[in-house]
Amino acid sequence: MDSDSTMETHTLDALSAQKFRSLVEAIADIAIYMLDPDGYIISWNAGAERFKGHAREEVLGKHFGMFYTDDDRAAGMPDRTLSIARNEGRFEGEGWRLRKDGQRFWAHVIMDCITDEEGTVIGYAKITRDVTSQRIASEQLEQARRELSQAQKLEAIGQLTGGVAHDFNNLLMVMQSTLDMIRLKSADPDQVVNLVGLAQAAVKRGATLTQRMLAFARKQELHTEVIDVYDLVNGMGDMLQWVLGQRIHLIMTLSKETDKVLIDANQLELALMNLTVNARDAMPMTGTVTFSARNVRVAQAHPTELPPGDYVCLSVVDDGTGMDADTLAKAADPFFTTKGVDRGTGLGLSMVHGLMEQSGGRMVIRSTQGAGTRIELWLPTASAQADAATSPAPARRPAPSPGAGSQRILVVDDNPLVRSTTSAALESMGHSTLEAASAEEALATIERDGAVDILLTDHVMAGMTGAQLTNLVKSRWPGMPIVLASAFADIHDNLPDGVVRLAKPYGRDDLVQAINAVLGKQARQARG
Known part of the structure; x- marks a missing residue:
């Protein structure tokens, strides 16, 4: 290459460098500046001057640590930033920085290490963006989420409290009236016996309510035993048909090959009764309820989010009115009910949900408005060792x-x-x-x-x-x-x-x- 060509190349390089410097210095919303190998400022653009407040002559030759807070400087953050950029080639992070007037702003910082052809560090290119407004917006969004979550918790607590108060007030009213009548009828033994029976019925109703609440909270006492799902459900056939009434047809399609499960039989029967009552109420005229079960091997990332393993999926399907999306989302919430006053506490599905979770299983509800509802109870199967070792539940034995x-x-x-x-x-x-x-x-x-x-x-x-x-x-x-x-x-x-x-x-x-x-x-x- 001749001398004229070499001079032309150098001139073009100089012009390109000058254009690049002019472009960088003209950027007004991002601070772009250079540091020497020791962290001292050797260039300063308009963006840095705009939101940091320092003119070029005020910062050239100063250490970039001047922009850090006192606490960060005491903790050695500027030197740590240089060290990371030097050893890893780049540093990226966020933190509080100081403007000239002492105000803090939240900065997003990128620092790139610049080396020569031999790998020697010759300086650092630093880019700083003021992202204070984004941080404030993020904090406000997170605060709104926390407030919404708290409001939902308070709503749930209020709903729970209202439901409990309503039911227990009814129970206390029955017991109080019964005891008042016992005092008046103490001379008539037959009347006393009848009234005591009413009080005992109220107590049993209260016990059932607390058991359902404990089931929802997964704190009820469970007497687990190995259960043959086929025998248990088919054994309930007559009772389930009686609950449904003559206008609703009951179909059982369970196989004898269905694996056994480890669960509290009494609580499972109560859960199936609750599901049957819900299915009946969803069919005001006539319809069909189908009980079925199948063995399923659950793998990783299964839609039920259950741990991998062997399960029995016990399904209760009705062709009733179904649920819309809003009702479906609230179906298992405590005391949520679509039934009229005095037709239920709304604890049925929440009790079933709690029983499944406490037993290591899952309740899955699928429903479409106008097309019926399918409720699946996913139960972990029992091992042969559990089958041999488990004794019948104490609650199923007669009291001695x-x-x-x-x-x-x-x-x-x-x-x-x-x-x-x-x-x-x-x-x-x-x-x-x-x-x-x-x-x-x-x-x-x-x-x-x-x-x-x-x-x-x-x-x-x-x-x-x-x-x-x-x-x-x-x-x-x-x-x-x-x-x-x-x-x-x-x-x-x-x-x-x-x-x-x-x-x-x-x-x-x-x-x-x-x-x-x-x-x-x-x-x-x-x-x-």
Whole structure:
């Protein structure tokens, strides 16, 4: 290449460089500037001057750390930024930076390391954008989302509270009226018996309501056993047809090859009854309800979002009115119902949902307005070992009669009404009782009066819980028979051997069964 060509090339390079510098310096909304290898500013464009507030002559030769907050400078952020850019070739991040007037702005920063042909660092190109408005908008959006979430939670709590208050007010009204009438009719034994029956019915209704709420919260007491789905559902056929009535046709298409599942049979039957009632109410004239089941191998990323494994999909399908998208979205919410006043609490589907989740399964609802509803209960199959080891659920056995002679029973509960009624029931069986209002008082009673044959304690108490009391008593008096009463299912772990669980609310027959069970365990341990 001759000298004229070389000079022309150099001239073009100089012109291109000058145009590039002019372009960079003209950009008004982005700060673009250069740093030397030590981080000192060697160029400054109009964008940097506009939103940082410093003129060119005020920053040239200054270290770029001047734009950082005091805290970031104390933490060594400027040097760390240079180090990352030097070692990795680029740094990108966001953080607070300072304008000339001391105001902070949120900056998005990119710093590229520039090297010569030998790889020696000759400087850094730095690009800074003011993204304060975007950050504020993002924070406002996140705040709005939090407020919406909180509002939805409050709405759900309000809905739950309203539903519970309505149902329990009805129950309390029945019980109050019944007790008033018992007082008036005390001279007529037949009337008293009838009125007591009404009060007991109200109590059972309240117990059912609390069980459904616990099912929704996944805290109910489950008595799991290996269940043959084919036998259980077909065994309910007559009862389900009675619930549906003569105008609705019931079809069972279950196969005997359907795998067995591990679940609380009573709760599954109640769930199927709820689904049948819903299907009936969705068909005001006539229709068909179909029960079916199939074995399914669930793989990764299954639409149900269940863990991989073997499941039984039990389906209840009706050809009723179906649900629109809004109703379908709320179908499993507690106390949401499309039925009229006094035709249901709206806890049916939420109870089924809670049972499935607590049992390791899933409830899936598919519905189209005018085309019916399909509800699938996905249940994990039971292993052969579980089939051999599982015994029938205690709730399905008849309550035994009082036995084993008179026992001295310490009743522990922080509710004086519960203590009194439980003691009265035990004494009606021929036992004698002591009472304690707390776990601490119970321990003092046992230490003071060693002649305690059985400890019967509530779980949820202020201070020390019943489970904690149980462990402590078993460590100090290993032979003490203990009955632990609770409505919750989350206290199974770490309970000593020989403790009998008593589900709340309980009646006299339940107490008889629990006392006999704990004495039976004590006798077996003594023989062993």
